[in-house]
Amino acid sequence: xxxxxxxxxxxxxxxxxxxxxxxxxxxxxxxxxxxxxxxxxxxxxxxxxxxxxxxxxxxxxxxxxxxxxxxxxxxxxxxxxxxxxxxxxxxxxxxxxxxxxxxxxxxxxxxxxxxxxxxxxxxxxxxxxxxxxxxxxxxxxxxxxxxxxxxxxxxxxxxxxxxxxxxxxxxxxxxxxxxxxxxxxxxxxxxxxxxxxxxxxxxxxxxxxxxxxxxxxxxxxxxxxxxxxxxxxxxxxxxxxxxxxxxxxxxxxxxxxxxxxxxxxxxxxxxxxxxxxxxxxxxxxxxxxxxxxxxxxxxxxxxxxxxxxxxxxxxxxxxxxxxxxxxxxxxxxxxxxxxxxxxxxxxxxxxxxxxxxxxxxxxxxxxxxxxxxxxxxxxxxxxxxxxxxxxxxxxxxxxxxxxxxxxxxxxxxxxxxxx
Ligand SMILES: Cc1ncc(COP(=O)(O)O)c(C=O)c1O
Numbered sequence: 001x002x003x004x005x006x007x008x009x010x011x012x013x014x015x016x017x018x019x020x021x022x023x024x025x026x027x028x029x030x031x032x033x034x035x036x037x038x039x040x041x042x043x044x045x046x047x048x049x050x051x052x053x054x055x056x057x058x059x060x061x062x063x064x065x066x067x068x069x070x071x072x073x074x075x076x077x078x079x080x081x082x083x084x085x086x087x088x089x090x091x092x093x094x095x096x097x098x099x100x101x102x103x104x105x106x107x108x109x110x111x112x113x114x115x116x117x118x119x120x121x122x123x124x125x126x127x128x129x130x131x132x133x134x135x136x137x138x139x140x141x142x143x144x145x146x147x148x149x150x151x152x153x154x155x156x157x158x159x160x161x162x163x164x165x166x167x168x169x170x171x172x173x174x175x176x177x178x179x180x181x182x183x184x185x186x187x188x189x190x191x192x193x194x195x196x197x198x199x200x201x202x203x204x205x206x207x208x209x210x211x212x213x214x215x216x217x218x219x220x221x222x223x224x225x226x227x228x229x230x231x232x233x234x235x236x237x238x239x240x241x242x243x244x245x246x247x248x249x250x251x252x253x254x255x256x257x258x259x260x261x262x263x264x265x266x267x268x269x270x271x272x273x274x275x276x277x278x279x280x281x282x283x284x285x286x287x288x289x290x291x292x293x294x295x296x297x298x299x300x301x302x303x304x305x306x307x308x309x310x311x312x313x314x315x316x317x318x319x320x321x322x323x324x325x326x327x328x329x330x331x332x333x334x335x336x337x338x339x340x341x342x343x344x345x346x347x348x349x350x351x352x353x354x355x356x357x358x359x360x361x362x363x364x365x366x367x368x369x370x371x372x373x374x375x376x377x378x379x380x381x382x383x384x385x386x387x388x389x390x391x392x393x394x395x396x397x398x399x400x401x402x403x404x405x406x407x408x409x410x411x412x413x414x415x416x417x418x419x
Contacts, residue, residue, distance in 0.1 A: 011376050011385045013337030014216055018380045019280075023272060027222070030268035039264050049267040050227070052274055053211075056188070057203035059229035061236035064262035064270075065243045068184040068212020071226035072100035074260065075208035076152065078238040079178045081106050085151040086143045088128065089182070090120050091345040091357075092365040093156040097182050098346055100210070101154065108355070109143055109150075110347055112362040116305040118318070119163040120155045121364070122171070129175050141175050152178040157186035157202050159341070160218065160284070160315035161306065165205045166195045181209035184226075187219045188281045190311040199311070203229035208239075213270055218284070218315050219277050221266045283379035284314040290383060291317055291375065294390035300397040302371075316341055320371040323400050328373060330396040336389055339374040 020027065034040060046064050054062035065071050081087060083105035089097055091110045098108040111124040133141050133150055141150045153172055155163035165179075172179045183189070186202040193200045203209035211217075213225035228239050241248050246257030292303050302320035306312050318341065321327050328338050345365040347357035359366055375389055 008335065008388060010335030011337065011381075011389060013339050013374070013376050015378050015380055016215060016220070019273075019276075019378075020222070023276070026272045027269055030265060030272055033268060034265045041261060041264060043264050045264040045268040045271070046262055049262075049271040049274070052271055053227055054229060056201075056274060056277065057209075057211075057229045058201045059204045059209070060231045061229065061233065063228045063230075063236055063239045063243065064267055065226045065228065065239070065260045066262055067224045067260075068210055068214065068226040069096040069100050069103075070243070070258070070260040071212070071228045072097065072154070072180070072182055072184070072210035073103045074239045074242050074258075075180045075210050075228045075230070075235075076100060076104035076106060076154070077242065078235045079152060079180055079207045081151045081178070082149070084148055086146060086148045087152045087154055088125070088150065088177075089154040090156055090158075090365070091347040091362045092118060092342065092368060093158060093182065093346065094184075094342060095346060095349065095351065096184070096212075097154060097156055098352070106151075107146060107148060108346075108352075109145060110357065110362055110365075112364045113368065114164075115364050115368065117161060117163075117307065117310075118158050118368060119161065120153075120168065122164050122167040125153070125168065125171055129171060133175075139176075141177070150175075150177065152180055154180050154182050155206075156182040156184075157189055159304070159312070159318055160186050160189050161304075161310050161312035162186060162189045162191040162202050164307075164309075165191050165200070166193050169195065169205065179206040181206040183209045183229075184212035184214075185217065185315040186313060187211060187217065188277055189313045192309040194309075204231070207232060208235055213266070218281060218313055219270060219273060222269050223263070223266055225262050225266045225270060227262075280379040281313040284377065285312070287377060287379070287381050287386065288312070288314040288317050290386050291390065294386060295319065295393065298394055298397055300401065301393070314377055316374045317377040318372050318374050320368065321373060321397070322371060323397070324371055324373055326400060327393065327396050331389070331392055334388075334392045336392060337376055340369075340372060341374050343369055345369045 050062045085106045086109045087101045087106045090113050092113045101108045111128045114121040132144050183202040189202040190199045208230040211227045213221040242257045243260035246253045246255040
């Protein structure tokens, strides 16, 4: 055996090159179309993608914008949230969720996550609404904490799994709140709704939903991109104006808006990739099932939990361990890429000191943030690579267990000797 063939090749956390090489011809065709028509902003490539993405999400409208953050901000701004209102979300998410809330003029308040799904805890949401809010004379819900009106909930479909939307929608109706989905990690994820009696797609259940097409997402652009989906034509029209300087007709500005449009080239690239998304999501589900099988007997790990009402699309495959740092270093030395999504919950970020939360206000988010590790996950990951990841994890956990046991034995021996 040659030296090079005895060194195991490294396994990236994410392989973004392979799918682009596989689709090279289709993708370069998009550039040619744009170059030959000079259609760079708006036009048929954007409209065709919007139509196809709305159909993929089972939503009536999709409005392409320049990022997931803009998508969420525009959705919040057009769904009846007023300046100074409270929007309820979770602390275990990417900061863009709360940036969008603040940029829309509202204030985020958190409820903790569920320890198994890592999404918004229904019990904690109910507790917040019952115990941390009052109704004023007009019946409006007011937050005790800030004295501000509460107007919306932003559940985040984290890691590609939808939050428990029936329960969230039921509470939202009871308390007169709007639900806006942060579906930035959940393109194609599904939820079995008892309420509607069928499987529903991410982006089709809230008043509006935001998607990110950041390159590493399940559907990623070759740059920045995002979209809002909604079944409400009025919201769709308002977002079309907001993304384009507040104009529905050139130089007729009904409101001040933003430069939040999606480039036609990005729309064309996304449209080309969209036809592969269902297959890629299926491959991610197969890869996830394989990891869960390979790691099932390792008692030092907590594996992802998929309730019977969920079909997750595994944007990330996240496990938990008490020995996170050691495991990540071990995998790094073995040439295996990992990540942490996310190491500091938002209530503990310096950017949110002014919200005055303490570490223990959201114990589940705090605990989870210290234990999570994201393993390599992408559609082209091979069984062989996964077996190596699992072998290295198991080698590390057995080694760690042996060290723990011998440490405990040493303590016992010295206790016996000193007795
Ligand atoms: C949960 C969540 N919300 C919002 C965003 C923002 O999307 P973008 O980076 O496209 O602005 C992201 C992207 O990483 C995300 O993961």
